[in-house]
Amino acid sequence: MILKNKVPEGPLADKWTKYKSSIPLVSPANKRRLEVLVIGTGLAGGSAAASLAEMGYRVKAFCFQDSPRRAHSIAAQGGINAAKNYQNDGDSIYRLFYDTIKGGDYRSREANVYRLAEVSANIIDQCVAQGVPFAREYGGTLDNRSFGGVQVSRTFYARGQTGQQLLLGAYSALSRQIEKGNVSMYNRHEMLDIVKIDGKARGIIVRDLITGEYQRHFGHAVVLATGGYGNVYYLSTNAMGSNVTAAWKAYKQGAMFANPCFTQIHPTCIPVSGEYQSKLTLMSESLRNDGRIWVPKKKGDNRSPVDIPENERDYYLERRYPAFGNLVPRDVASRAAKERCDEGYGVGQTGLAVYLDFKDAIDRLGKDVVSARYGNLFAMYEKITGDDPYLTPMKIFPAVHYTMGGLWVDYDLMTTVPGLYAIGECNFSDHGANRLGASALMQGLADGYFVLPYTIGKYLSEDIRTPSINTDHDAFVKSEKNAKDRNERLLQNNGTKSVESFHRELGKIVWNHCGMSRNKSDLTQAIDDIKSLRKDFWSQVKVPGRDNALNPELAKAGRVADFFELGELMMRDALERNESCGGHFREEHQTEEGEALRDDENFTFSSAWEYKGEDTPPVLNKEELTFDTVHLTQRSYK
Numbered sequence: 001m002i003l004k005n006k007v008p009e010g011p012l013a014d015k016w017t018k019y020k021s022s023i024p025l026v027s028p029a030n031k032r033r034l035e036v037l038v039i040g041t042g043l044a045g046g047s048a049a050a051s052l053a054e055m056g057y058r059v060k061a062f063c064f065q066d067s068p069r070r071a072h073s074i075a076a077q078g079g080i081n082a083a084k085n086y087q088n089d090g091d092s093i094y095r096l097f098y099d100t101i102k103g104g105d106y107r108s109r110e111a112n113v114y115r116l117a118e119v120s121a122n123i124i125d126q127c128v129a130q131g132v133p134f135a136r137e138y139g140g141t142l143d144n145r146s147f148g149g150v151q152v153s154r155t156f157y158a159r160g161q162t163g164q165q166l167l168l169g170a171y172s173a174l175s176r177q178i179e180k181g182n183v184s185m186y187n188r189h190e191m192l193d194i195v196k197i198d199g200k201a202r203g204i205i206v207r208d209l210i211t212g213e214y215q216r217h218f219g220h221a222v223v224l225a226t227g228g229y230g231n232v233y234y235l236s237t238n239a240m241g242s243n244v245t246a247a248w249k250a251y252k253q254g255a256m257f258a259n260p261c262f263t264q265i266h267p268t269c270i271p272v273s274g275e276y277q278s279k280l281t282l283m284s285e286s287l288r289n290d291g292r293i294w295v296p297k298k299k300g301d302n303r304s305p306v307d308i309p310e311n312e313r314d315y316y317l318e319r320r321y322p323a324f325g326n327l328v329p330r331d332v333a334s335r336a337a338k339e340r341c342d343e344g345y346g347v348g349q350t351g352l353a354v355y356l357d358f359k360d361a362i363d364r365l366g367k368d369v370v371s372a373r374y375g376n377l378f379a380m381y382e383k384i385t386g387d388d389p390y391l392t393p394m395k396i397f398p399a400v401h402y403t404m405g406g407l408w409v410d411y412d413l414m415t416t417v418p419g420l421y422a423i424g425e426c427n428f429s430d431h432g433a434n435r436l437g438a439s440a441l442m443q444g445l446a447d448g449y450f451v452l453p454y455t456i457g458k459y460l461s462e463d464i465r466t467p468s469i470n471t472d473h474d475a476f477v478k479s480e481k482n483a484k485d486r487n488e489r490l491l492q493n494n495g496t497k498s499v500e501s502f503h504r505e506l507g508k509i510v511w512n513h514c515g516m517s518r519n520k521s522d523l524t525q526a527i528d529d530i531k532s533l534r535k536d537f538w539s540q541v542k543v544p545g546r547d548n549a550l551n552p553e554l555a556k557a558g559r560v561a562d563f564f565e566l567g568e569l570m571m572r573d574a575l576e577r578n579e580s581c582g583g584h585f586r587e588e589h590q591t592e593e594g595e596a597l598r599d600d601e602n603f604t605f606s607s608a609w610e611y612k613g614e615d616t617p618p619v620l621n622k623e624e625l626t627f628d629t630v631h632l633t634q635r636s637y638k
């Protein structure tokens with residue numbers, strides 16, 4: 001299939017402006033007749049649903065939590081980027097664009113990234129107008145801090161709770177539209193399939209998670225804002241409920257899945273402490289503004305960190321990357337931590353940890369300032385580990401955090417299924433092979449508030465004569481039956497093993513073979529291992545309870561079943577991409593200094609996988625990436 005990215009002609013900086021002023025519009029009277037389904041009400045979906053309703057469309061919004069306020073977005077800690085140049089430190093739209101392209105190791109689409117940088121400043125204005133309490137300087141102006149991979153301070157934040165405050169803003173806008181009757185909100189509903197009629201997305205099948213009732217919903221267009229799939233690794237910093245199901249169903253209906261192996265491993269998480277752990281906790285990247293990362297210079301040094309003198313410490317990021325120091329991008333910092341631990345310099349009981357130390361910052365700024373900046377993160381760390389980070393360095397280790405892969409979308413954010421859009425973390429996004437910190441919130445809100453509300457009009461303007469389709473249509477009946485049959489199969493299975501135990505096993509395979517480093521033989525082996533475990537899952541899993549009632553185990557089983565299929569696709573993608581780039585580190589391709597070594601001649605493309613059926617291998621399509629503005633070079637943060 002030829003992928004048309006629909007990037008408008010013209011100079012990079014003019015594309016979006018020209019696009020906006022030349023697309024066909026939908027009149028207010030017609031907007032009232034058009035129905036849009038938005039699945040997911042995190043930052044991307046919440047902002048999109050509120051904006052579309054404000055514009056006059058009839059919106060139905062769905063989430064599986066008991067309130068949109070509980071979306072995974074609420075966990076975001078550190079901040080949101082915007083090219084405002086408030087610090088007068090040389091920032092600009094171009095610089096944010098450039099940093100993002102370079103940070104993603106030249107594996108993202110120039111036009112989308114430029115547009116993202118362009119609208120970033122609007123997001124801050126929008127959120128301030130909603131009352132989001134961004135941190136301010138003493139004089140009242142908005143404060144900024146730095147995140148990895150950049151040399152300016154462009155990150156806006158609300159202590160360590162930026163996601164929560166932004167989500168409350170989007171939720172207020174959404175609630176206003178619910179109250180006005182423009183949005184019908186379906187909490188605790190899980191989307192189980194996309195319904196296609198005449199090749200277009202025309203609806204969804206959902207299951208009410210409280211009653212078990214299956215429902216059919218029609219929409220002139222469907223928007224997926226269902227978040228990332230990091231939980232395929234079992235252990236991740238994602239919310240426990242984050243899953244791939246909605247995106248996976250879209251994939252099976254013809255939406256291509258792009259770059260599934262591009263995963264972000266975040267360098268500063270609380271290390272794994274035992275076999276029965278089911279969740280990992282992030283310590284925000286913002287901590288790297290003031291915290292210094294080090295390991296002892298001596299292998300196996302088991303003295304308390306406070307007893308190790310300065311000259312016996314290796315501040316390895318500052319040593320290796322003097323220009324960016326502790327603020328190198330996440331993929332670089334994670335690999336460097338792994339390298340030290342693999343060499344035997346790791347600390348803690350497992351040797352799989354490094355120190356993040358605030359002593360210098362406390363001496364320089366005082367405890368009160370450090371506490372004002374990071375107090376809630378310090379409290380969280382102490383609660384989990386029992387150690388007081390004001391007195392002793394934190395122990396941290398990389399963990400799965402974000403997925404750059406997702407549904408392939410064109411410039412309009414439409415998937416390869418007409419009328420089906422994907423926004424936020426669930427699309428393959430603007431971050432290439434590595435996302436820079438504080439850019440996910442920016443992208444989710446850019447998509448929801450500023451991009452989709454324009455681009456969807458282009459499609460819907462051609463649909464103004466399409467009446468609502470009755471959900472008795474065969475396509476709805478068939479999709480609902482498929483969803484029911486699958487759940488019935490899970491319930492009827494007379495196995496003995498829990499869903500959780502299979503998920504844990506799957507996670508180990510994906511982490512060990514497609515985690516911080518990958519190689520051909522491991523990836524090939526992993527495909528077989530996943531296939532065999534998946535077979536066991538379908539024959540040995542035990543799912544208790546009924547379908548027509550609250551049954552969290554059943555919901556979990558469906559999600560894990562989809563993770564199995566996704567896990568296999570990730571391995572294929574990682575195997576096929578025979579180069580290193582960003583977070584995708586193929587051991588066979590590295591520089592002498594152990595950095596990711598790209599192969600631009602053969603791999604300057606986004607991979608877009610096409611589903612071909614249960615027993616047929618998927619087909620790889622390629623969107624060639626052209627760089628007219630940025631010159632491709634070996635990434636360097638030295």
Ligand SMILES: Cc1cc2nc3c(=O)[nH]c(=O)nc-3n(C[C@H](O)[C@H](O)[C@H](O)COP(=O)(O)OP(=O)(O)OC[C@H]3O[C@@H](n4cnc5c(N)ncnc54)[C@H](O)[C@@H]3O)c2cc1C
Nearest residue numbers: 040041042044064073076078079191227424425438440441
């Ligand atoms: C601990 C942590 C901290 C982070 N901190 C930052 C940060 O400081 N800055 C930054 O830029 N990024 C940060 N990120 C990343 C960022 O939070 C996420 O990428 C972003 O919030 C994703 O938003 P989203 O709207 O795309 O998806 P989500 O917030 O994950 O929302 C998904 C929505 O989809 C719904 N959904 C999913 N599947 C279904 C289904 N089948 N049926 C119905 N509904 C469904 C859910 O109910 C939910 O409403 C952080 C991530 C983590 C894990």
